[in-house]
Amino acid sequence: MGGKVALLFEAGSETERTALRGKISPEASNRRCSSRRSFLSWRKASYFWAFCAVALLHRALVEKRQPPVAEVLHDSSVCRHGPCFSPAGNQVEAKSGFPSFLEYASSGPINVSYDARSIMLNGNRVLLLGGSLHPSRATKGTWEHALDEVVRNGLNLVTLYVMWEDHQPVPTKEIDWSFKKGLQFDGSSNPNATEWSLASAIRSAARRGLFVHLRIGPYDCAEYTYGGIPEYIPLQHPKIEMRRPNLEWLQVMQSYVERIVDYVNENELWAYQGGPIILGQIENELGGEIDSATENLLFVNTRGEFVVDDSDVDPSIRGLRRATLQDYANWCGQLVNELAPNVTWTMCNGFSAENTILTCNAISEATSFLEKHGDNGRVQIDQPPMFTEFEGGFQIWGEEADKPSDYFWGRTAKDMAHDALRWFSRGGTHLNYYMFWGSYSRGRQAAAGITNMYANDVMLCSSGQRHQPKFGHLQKLHQVVVDIAPTLLACETALDNDQPIEILNKSGEWQIGEDQSMFQYLPSERHLPDVAFVENNGGEQVVARIAVSRDSNKSKTLTMAPWSSKVVINGKVVFDSASIDRRFMAFHRVFSKGPNVPILLGWTEWLEPIGASPDNPKTKLTGFPVEQTKLNVESQVYSDYAWYETSFDLNGTVDNSTLLVSTQRANGIVVYIDDRFIGAADDHLHKEGPIVLKIPTGHITDGEHRLRILSESLGYNNLIGRWGGSTGQKTKGITGDVTMAINGKNISLVDGREWRSFPGLRGESLSSQGANRANLKNSSLNTAASTFPKWRSALFHTPAYESSFQGLFLKLNSGRGHLYLNGRDLGRHWNITKGETMNFTQEYYFLPKDFLFAHGRMNELVLFSPFPNDNIEAELLLSWIEASKQVTIEDRVDYPLACL
Secondary structure, three states: OOOOOEEEOOOOOHHHEEEOOOOOOHHHHHHHHHOOOOOOOHHHHHHHHHHHHHHHHHHHHHHOOOOOOOOOOOOOOOOOOOOOOOOOOOOOOOEOOEOOHHHOOOOOOOOEEEOOOOEEEOOEEOOEEEEEOOHHHOOHHHHHHHHHHHHHOOOOEEEEEOOHHHHOOOOOOOOOOEEEOOEOOOOOEOOOOOEEEHHHHHHHHHHOOOEEEEEOOOOOOOOEHHHHOOOOHHHHOOOOOOOOOEHHHHHHHHHHHHHHHHHHHHOOOEHHHOOOEEEEEOOOOOOOOOOOOOOOEOEEOOOOOEEOOOOOOOHHHHOOEEOOHHHHHHHHHHHHHHHOOOOOEEEEOOOOOOOOEEEEEEOOOHHHHHHOOOOOOOEOOOEOOEEEEEEOOOOEOOOOOOOOOOOOOOOOHHHHHHHHHHHHHOOOOEEEEEOOEOOEOOOOOEOOOEOOEOOOOOOEOOOOOEOOOHHHHHHHHHHHHHHOHHHHHHOOOOOOOOEEEEEEOOOOOEEEEEEEEEEEEOOOOOOOOOEEEEEEOOOOOEEEEEEOOOOOOOEEEEEEOOOEEEEEEOOEEEEEOOOOOHHHOOEEEEEEOOOOOOOOEEEEEEEOOOOOOOOOOOOEEEOOOOOHHHHHHHOOOOOOEEEEEEEEEEOOOEOOEEEEEEEEOOEEEEEEEOOEEEEEEEEOOOOOOEEEEEEEOOOEOOEEEEEEEEEEEOOOOOOOOOOOOOOOOOOOOOOOOEEEEEOOEEEEOOOOOOEEEEEOOHHHHOOOOOOOHHHHHOOOOOOOOOOOOEEEEEEEOOOOOOOOOOEEEEEEOOOEEEEEEOOEEEEEEEOOEOOOOOOEOOOEEEOOHHHOOOOOOOEEEEEEEOOOOOOOOEEEEEEEEEEOOOOOOOOOOOOOOOOO
8 A cells, every 4th residue: 555544435536535534734624624515415425524533633733642531542650751660579581592681671771673484673583482361350359369370380472462341341431541440330331440551561560570462453353342342432423334445444543552552652652762661563463355345344445545435437447446455554663653663563373564573373284384485475484483372271151161062161281282393393483372361250250151260271270279280381382482482583483494304114024104293403503402393283193203413323212192292302302282291280289168267147138120111211111122231331331131022912812822032142132021030042152143032922812011121241352344243233132023922923013003111120220339238228229029030139258368379259149230349340151051961151259359358348249140030059169279299180171179
């Protein structure tokens, strides 16, 4: 696109040409929007006023650059004369080729560059070992603990996603870069919640010597609802097609990117400012099929500029073509190049811009990325090999670990070590674990079907406790990789230079192995060690023979387990991916139920009124059910729930009937007829798209009846524009017909009759500080026994415990709904089991110490469940793992009690 990020509102019209970024001066913008041009037709007026809005926004940003009051740009903790990063207790141990940020922290700007082998800092090649952590899913205390564990595990980089939705969850509030856990149901923040910010999260990493790779989105994926994009964006922009060369999306995206870049600039966190952020990422996993007929795509002219064309003349005659995903990728690259030209930017796993490094996201197939030099053909040609997402697995409600419907539950430590070494053997000099620590999806963060615990099978359990033997085995791997970093960085890549090795066949003879190979790094500097990676990529154990060194005819015999790798330094095996030190498996889980563990006291229940009252001003009276996202957003209600109500008549009694409700994937419904609970149904797959849920309604007498349906969103799909994810609005609630199936005949209830639609729950709206026991107690909600949905609450004292290794958990085996601790929404709980087994998908819910009261004040637990007949089965436990004399934890995916 030639450096121009331009937009033409009429093809070829120089007078109406404008830029989405950096092409309009403030004066020109003002002149153009101060009067209407006589030559503009009414047909083009809407485009003109859209242009005016963008131009005025641009002028405000350029002239004032002053954010709204709530958009805090500069933390008070920043040193006024430059960044300051006081060292923390746990720090990265810097070694040759493996730096710590603290080596650079007081030395001014850091020059970040790269060549075909690696990222370079101040002209020196470096090895980067990283782990992904999401501050949006953390608390301040758990974040600090996780960073300490990153350092102890031997990493020198953390990779952070910025979740736009977490910083601006409702359209009526300005963007706020702090993390205020405990969102109120009107979208504002709980004033009692512990505050910390994106900037302080990054500084905490820097204080430990950790570099930062900041992935700003606005689309993150991340198994986060809507992929991190606020759910209201498509409602505000009806013609938007997210992550496409679409006018409304480009405008929305640019505005957001300007804000996050401004925030980082003002806090002086980029490497060129002396800060720890050495890399930025724009967009995420860009790909998929593009549909020019439905996605309102822009055109591109011969100068590579985006064009809005509403002419009746064939665009191709005037040198116009439809924009492609590559055009959009180029625009993304040029956007960040204009906003932050001194930053090294990446794009991952798909289309990329010329000025960005293309990086790899994969499970076990990352070697194919290297072998084809990436999708752009430049990796290890003129771009370094970077592995931004070495994936460790995700969990879905109701799924079994060995046969999930989507994704995968986890990977063994042996498999991960083998694949990591295959990456390094072929030239990799950057590897980032996705995730290192997943934490929990609190509030409404979890994407469609994703559990409350996030990425629970990685090196740190969601609770922050070490996941053994994975933590220890990979820690040992990191120590070896750091030791050989000088050799790897001094040599050219061994990609395509693998050496065949001999194996002993069944006849006792040596032959060249088909699935075995060796990659050697032999530095010219003789003070550096020779390094060899020996691989068995076959399913059988073999005995292999390799040369001991380059200067000797001596050989060494190795026994290679199936699918394994060994690291050999100067002829000596220093690491075997298939051999786990028994110390890392000699742990057992401890549960404390002694006098120090508090008891849940004072259980109280309140009923959630069913249906949509016509007297409530938020109830919508229409001839159809109002789609749930639209209903809640327009009502300024931040909730997973919505009520629907209508009436129907039966001429005669029926003994067998079924209600069919058209809704969406990852949605649940609960049905009442005449105040009587009838049944429930749900879809909890990690997917999107329409589905019909069926609820047997059984015997119904003749006459008029009231039908009330509670809809519960189980999360929006995180996929957008790829792998089945739509680019437009994602819907929830009742999204089509509702029919009664009686005697083989379907009777529609969406036929013009009155429907009432109500956003959220009454119990939610009672409190301005999250679900609150006092407000429930003082409300008009009934406490009498009934078959209505229930709010329940209990009290407990804060126990004395050491949160650095012990965790306080709520063991909960009943219901489905949201769980609140002292007004903070901890996310969804659910007693669903894994497939056909009797084991719960998630039985333990971590209670962060940050959210507990001190000084004797009682803590409040509040639970909501839409099912009226649930019996409470809940208790508090303290739990941790400690060393034992026997091997009690195995290297298996979803091993019982390795993580809670």
